[in-house]
Amino acid sequence: MQFQKRDSKIEGCFEVLYKQHADSRGFFMKTSHTPSFAELGINETWTEEYFSSSIKGVIRGMHFQTPPFEHAKIVTCLTGRILDVVLDLRSASPSFGEYTTFELSKDIPSAVFIPRGCAHGFLSLADESLMFYKVTSVHAPTHDAGVLWNSFGFKWPVENPILSERDSRFARFEDFTSPF
C-alpha cells in the first residue's frame, strides 16, 4: 500500500497521505497508484487531469458538476500553499451543509479526495500555488456549477479575495436547491 488515509467529518471526503522520497537532489512523490487507491476505497476511472496556477489571495470555488455529469475529484498542491474547502451538498448526508478544510502544500505530501455531491474550492496562500486535479467525468460546461464562496458559514482567512466574475455571481447556499 503506497498511501494512507485520514478521514474528515464529511463522509467519503478524506485526505490521501503520500510518501515523499527526499534526497540531495530534491524529492520524488507518487500521486496515483490504482491498487493503493482501491485499498482506500477509491475505485474510480479518471477521465481528465488539469492544473491551475493561482496568485496569493485568489479564491476559486465553490465548484461541482450537476447530474448526470457529477464527478469525484482528487486534488493536490504541487507548488505553493493552499487552504482547501469542501462543502457537502448531498441532501441525505448527515453532514449536508457542513464544510471541512485541509491545508495542502508541496511540503505536505497529500491530496484531498472529494466525492460526488460536494462542492470544492480553495484559497491560495502563496504567490504561486499550482493545483493538480484528476476528475471522473469530462468537463460539461452546461453542468459546471457553484455555490457562492462566502455563503455557507466558513470564515475565509482573507480580506479582499481575488475572484472570477463567475465565482462572484453564484447563488448563496441558502437560496440553492441541491440536485444531489
Ligand SMILES: Cc1cn([C@H]2C[C@H](O)[C@@H](COP(=O)(O)OP(=O)(O)O[C@H]3O[C@@H](C)C(=O)[C@@H](O)[C@H]3O)O2)c(=O)[nH]c1=O
Ligand atoms: C474546469 C474547466 C474549465 N475550463 C475553462 C473554462 C474557463 O474558460 C477556464 C477557467 O475555468 P474556471 O474559472 O472554472 O477555472 P477554475 O476556477 O480553476 O475551476 C476549477 O475550480 C476548482 C475549485 C475545482 O474544483 C475544479 O474542478 C475547477 O472547477 O477554463 C475548461 O475548458 N475545462 C474545465 O474542465
